[in-house]
Amino acid sequence: DPDGAGSGGEEPTAPGTVHLVGSGPGDPDLMTVKAARLIESADVVLHDKLPGPEILGEIPEEKREDVGKRAGGEWTPQEYTNRRLVELAREGKSVVRLKGGDPFVFGRGGEEAEHLADAGIPFEVVPGVTSAIAGPAVAGIPVTHRDHASSVSFVTGHEDPTKAESAVDWDALAATGGTVVVLMGVGKLPAYTAELRDAGLAGDTPVALVERATWPEMRVATGTLDTIVDVRDEAGIEPPAITVIGDVAATRGRVVEFLRNADGRGEET
Known part of the structure; x- marks a missing residue:
């Protein structure tokens, strides 16, 4: 009918x-x-x-x-x-x-x-x-910080595969001087870190990977734009994970011990 x-x-x-x-x-x-x-x-x-x-x-x-x-x-x-x-x-x-x-x-x-x-x-x-903000936060990383980043950009690391070319302007992101948060980007980490380096972002820019943020088995791996791919491979970081690129990623070191002792999460690799 x-x-x-x-x-x-x-x-x-x-x-x-x-x-x-x-x-x-x-x-x-x-x-x-x-x-x-x-x-x-x-x-x-x-x-x-x-x-x-x-x-x-x-x-x-x-x-x-x-x-x-x-x-x-x-x-x-x-x-x-x-x-x-x-x-x-x-x-x-x-x-x-x-x-x-x-x-x-x-x-x-x-x-x-x-x-x-x-x-x-x-x-x-x-x-x-959103895990784009909560993931870094529970790992001790603020996506904005008065001393380090006045802007934040959220980027997908998994665009529509039918697109002829990427819609992400890595040159513009590198020029902002703010935080870049990449979701679903573990697999393509080598590609976009290379794009950011080619766009002029310094190789010693701090980078953090937060795997399974807020889950009981959450892990965090830290490095730089130059080293983070090797860090990912050595630590065996797998999806779902969030990539945080920018000076804010370095602030984790000042609060990580307190966070780990407080809730038992945030294993460092």
Whole structure:
């Protein structure tokens, strides 16, 4: 029935609401109260791996759908996720699309919002604490500092592979004198550190890698623009990790011992 009514003349089901929810950087205590409430009340939660094991482990398995990375390194196509959100909402379900960090910071939440709007599905955006700021912070690195950086730029290290060329202007970033935070950039670290050096950024510029920020197994590796690729390889730093480039990365050394003693996180490598 094109109008959605059943053969018995039932009223069409009113669509449910899709909530595009940011779960924060991974520590459940850093998730917003609203995010926790919506997860608890949702009929179904579509998630990837970035919310972290502690958060995902609290969601009943029967209402979880993994739309992230699959076995064998395959990814769920974004088209499938978009279609699934619409299908579930049209069944009248309350849906949470759970993302790590903030849904509108390199999380494709903007694309999903557009798709839902085009399909006439009601949705709500629930911001989260972005790992671009929280990750460095829990590692003892402020992304801005009165003495070291008056600006900060957030960059994705994983652009759309269909683009003919990168949209990131590394020359401009090198010239700002501020902090550069790269998300999802561990694999391409050699490429963009070389771009920044070629653009004139000094090889001794401090750099930090924060792996699994706020998770129990969080690790931090530090070096310079010249050395950080070797540091990454020696330490075995793997995704998800955040790269912090700039003088603020050196401030970690003054607070790291206190942080480590206070919460047991922040293993140095």
